[in-house]
Amino acid sequence: MELKGKVAIITGGASGIGSATCLKLAGEGVKAIGVVDQTDVVGSVCAETNTQLGGEILIPFRGDVVDSSFREEVFGELESRFGPVTLCVPAAGIIRDRLCVKVHQNNGWTSPSIYSETDFRRVVDVDLIAPIYWAMRTVGSVAVDRVKRGLKEWNPDESVQGAIILIGSISSTGNRGQISYATAKAGLEGAQGTLSKEAIYYGVRCAIIHPGFTDTPMVRALGQRMIQEQVLPNTQLHRLIRPDEIAGAIVFMLKNSAVSGTLWADAGWHPRA
Ligand SMILES: NC(=O)c1ccc[n+]([C@@H]2O[C@H](COP(=O)([O-])OP(=O)(O)OC[C@H]3O[C@@H](n4cnc5c(N)ncnc54)[C@H](O)[C@@H]3O)[C@@H](O)[C@H]2O)c1
Numbered sequence: 090m091e092l093k094g095k096v097a098i099i100t101g102g103a104s105g106i107g108s109a110t111c112l113k114l115a116g117e118g119v120k121a122i123g124v125v126d127q128t129d130v131v132g133s134v135c136a137e138t139n140t141q142l143g144g145e146i147l148i149p150f151r152g153d154v155v156d157s158s159f160r161e162e163v164f165g166e167l168e169s170r171f172g173p174v175t176l177c178v179p180a181a182g183i184i185r186d187r188l189c190v191k192v193h194q195n196n197g198w199t200s201p202s203i204y205s206e207t208d209f210r211r212v213v214d215v216d217l218i219a220p221i222y223w224a225m226r227t228v229g230s231v232a233v234d235r236v237k238r239g240l241k242e243w244n245p246d247e248s249v250q251g252a253i254i255l256i257g258s259i260s261s262t263g264n265r266g267q268i269s270y271a272t273a274k275a276g277l278e279g280a281q282g283t284l285s286k287e288a289i290y291y292g293v294r295c296a297i298i299h300p301g302f303t304d305t306p307m308v309r310a311l312g313q314r315m316i317q318e319q320v321l322p323n324t325q326l327h328r329l330i331r332p333d334e335i336a337g338a339i340v341f342m343l344k345n346s347a348v349s350g351t352l353w354a355d356a357g358w359h360p361r362a
Contacts, residue, residue, distance in 0.1 A: 092119050113340045114176070126151065
């Protein structure tokens with residue numbers, strides 16, 4: 090699929106994998122990229138990149154991806170200024186890591202301490218439900234545009250109309266200390282399978298990438314010791330993946346319409362059982 094001239098939304102686009110994906114998409118000639126992030130610096134990050142690019146390609150939107158009225162504002166503005174949003178990479182994500190069960194001993198009392206339900210719900214909201222809604226709204230953008238143009242079911246004689254890449258994780262198969270994150274990322278597999286079956290009615294593809302440990306603020310927050318001892322020895326590359334390597338894979342998946350399912354970009358991750 091030709092990306093030139095298309096309109097995209099990247100959530101979590103002010104940092105790490107999302108930010109690297111914005112740069113690569115700009116390099117492909119995407120007309121406008123809605124960069125959605127809750128960080129204060131989303132505006133300055135976009136301004137700096139636009140200066141490098143020599144044009145206003147990145148359009149910042151500051152807000153929480155779980156907020157449905159914010160989501161509607163973002164789509165509304167991009168659609169009215171640039172036309173339908175046809176590419177989406179909902180990359181905003183968080184971790185709230187802790188072992189599932191610990192045991193507390195206090196004054197002769199022994200009690201279980203179970204992973205926080207509040208944290209679990211927040212991780213599921215941000216990492217599972219939100220990306221699915223940004224993805225579905227993108228399909229909606231394409232669908233409405235087709236109806237306006239008098240088109241119904243997509244047919245292969247037309248070009249592919251849009252593409253969505255969900256961001257899973259190697260943790261989707263289970264990872265010690267990541268009960269909420271692993272559950273959310275595994276859930277995206279079901280969403281991808283369903284969306285790819287439904288959205289092709291409108292000519293939109295949906296696939297999922299499972300990155301391994303990538304050198305971003307999210308992973309750096311684990312601390313150097315954890316990375317050296319628990320991460321690098323379990324990869325074949327013995328290094329963190331660069332964000333631009335994942336972004337390159339995402340852009341390949343967006344462009345290559347033969348890609349329909351799952352890509353593991355995990356640096357040969359092989360943790361002990
Ligand atoms: N870094 C890795 O090793 C790795 C591996 C596998 C998957 N991933 C996934 O890749 C995606 C990007 O991660 P990253 O490593 O680049 O992280 P990052 O922390 O560098 O970037 C995440 C961005 O998302 C934004 N964000 C978080 N919650 C938000 C919310 N509620 N609303 C709006 N913005 C929000 C943050 O402000 C941040 O800018 C995430 O979905 C993550 O789970 C990362």
